[in-house]
Amino acid sequence: MAQLNNRSIKIMTGNEACAEAAIVAGMRFFAGYPITPSSEIAEVLSKRLPEVGGVFIQMEDEIASMGAIIGASLSGLKSMTATSGPGFSLMQENIGYASMAEVPVVVVNVQRGGPSTGLPTLPSQADVMQARWGTHGDHPVIAVSPSTVQDTYEWTVKAFNFSEKYRVPVIILMDEIVGHLNEKIVIPDANEIEIINRPITTDPPEKYIPYKLTENDIPPIAHYGTGYRFNVTGLSHDETGFPTNDPKKIDALYRRINRKIERYKNEIIFYKTELLDDAEICLVSYGSSARSAKRAMREARASGIKVGLFQIYVLWPFPCEALREISNRIKKFIVPEMNLGQIAHEVECATRTECIKVNRVDGSPITPQEILEKIKYVSV
């Protein structure tokens, strides 16, 4: 293994990087059901978790997997599952539960084409809206989208940190290209990685109020089996965790769970810009499509076209304000993505301008050439 100070350089796939990073983040419980193209995450963890004293279980389906990780998180272990499109659909019921009961868990969705069984072995970015609106009811969502193996490692750790810090399920939206791509990765030294753990209550059991309205909107957690005999339910509940039909208490709950992400969104939202200062055309992209966008941007720049890149790493909450701010000086937004315009729609809402879309839904990656052609067409 090559060493660079205390870092190590490796070749691995996005799925492997996700599994390794989850262990570094402190994940010690994985429940899942095999589905292409995510299965390697389960395979790696079935070997690695026992080595670090963690629990791996292959459940009977995705619904059970999602239920089991919620149960394990409530018993005190950082927990994760991994799936792809149709499995993600099955998990929605319990993702809603985790949102409602404020249980920290991480859900990896290595996207494939859909709807239905779709394209099991081919890439897609078609679950962006499923991640945002897949469950019923009003609740906030955090979803991140890595575009390289290196990103996958870093954003898996961050996904756990978000999940623990804000007590929410966090979704990692990879795509088949990133999941199966073998590339170089620099694994940081353990000391360089920030790990955040959930807020644990300091109140004695007799004074513990599980969903107490705190100043920061994030109630501290107690775990099952530690002397705190509290109740957790998916029903609308009051501060004590018991069901309520009191309109005031119901309203307070829904507004708080949404507010707790809204008020910290500036800590969560993350994007990178490149060559945007003088740009007239802005490419907005994410995941593996952003790699093609970057290449197209460089080639366009070489032929004198002023184009820049706005790469989104955190898809939800969406960076509306940042896009709106740059929209005054950008003539055209081009949005390459492997769906029929799910994020393009959000960009249009944020910038109040019609975007040029570059879409593929045939299981093929979007090539830099396709994006370049669109840039040239727009710049004329």
Place this chain on the structure above:
Amino acid sequence: MFPYKKYLRLDKFPHIWCTGCGCGIIMKAMLRAIERAKIQKDDVAIVSGIGCSSRTPGYLDFNTLHTHHGRAIAFATGVKLAKPKLKVIVVTGDGDATAIGGNHFIHAARRNLDMTVILYNNHIYGMTGGQVSPTTPFGKRASTAPYGSTEPDFDISILAIAAGASFVARSTCYHATQLDKLIEKALLKKGFSLIEVLAQCPTYYGRPNRLGNAVDMLRYYKENSIPVETAKKLSEEEKKGKITIGVLHDIERPEFCEEYQKLLDRVQIKHS
């Protein structure tokens, strides 16, 4: 008088169950069993799904988890594996466990995960208003079977035995004193244990089927139940229409948490 108050969240009463419902009888039997088995309150986690039975944990002062319809066993699997010292009890109904939750039910039994499932079988969906369930007997009426059910019903205990459960017992709400002894045995058994309890639902099952009030339904259980020892001596013809009660199945099988611990020990030695 048994100290029920020790285990109840008294501020959650009155309960929401209908007059004459069997749920309270089973809940009290479960509390007596926990007391007899000498299990501490902090060490018990009670998990439920959705339905009349599944409102039980809300009334009880343990670690309690009220989940989605059918999913209790899936959540309970995570709770148990993350904290094996917990005594995990799943309270569920016939619809919850064997319709929407059927997959989780048979696979937990197959894994022989150490948990006790107490299944309130009232042959009907009570909380949603009396619809037909997988245990509604053939020909019986329900709000979604106004002409009588045209489907055969599940024998839940036989299903659990076939799926791999270590301990399976059946009783009824009439046999309340037998019930706590069976639950106690189940709690002390290592592995997946099921207690199927036939529970009267005079409101949604009894009324459309003209089975009388709660007392009439309990009398039916009394008159039509036979101990498992007696049942063994009877022919299939003689057993027809009878409810076999008692311990139906009690075997030793490798338990999931223990097997996983062995795997951990093996892997850790290799890596230490």
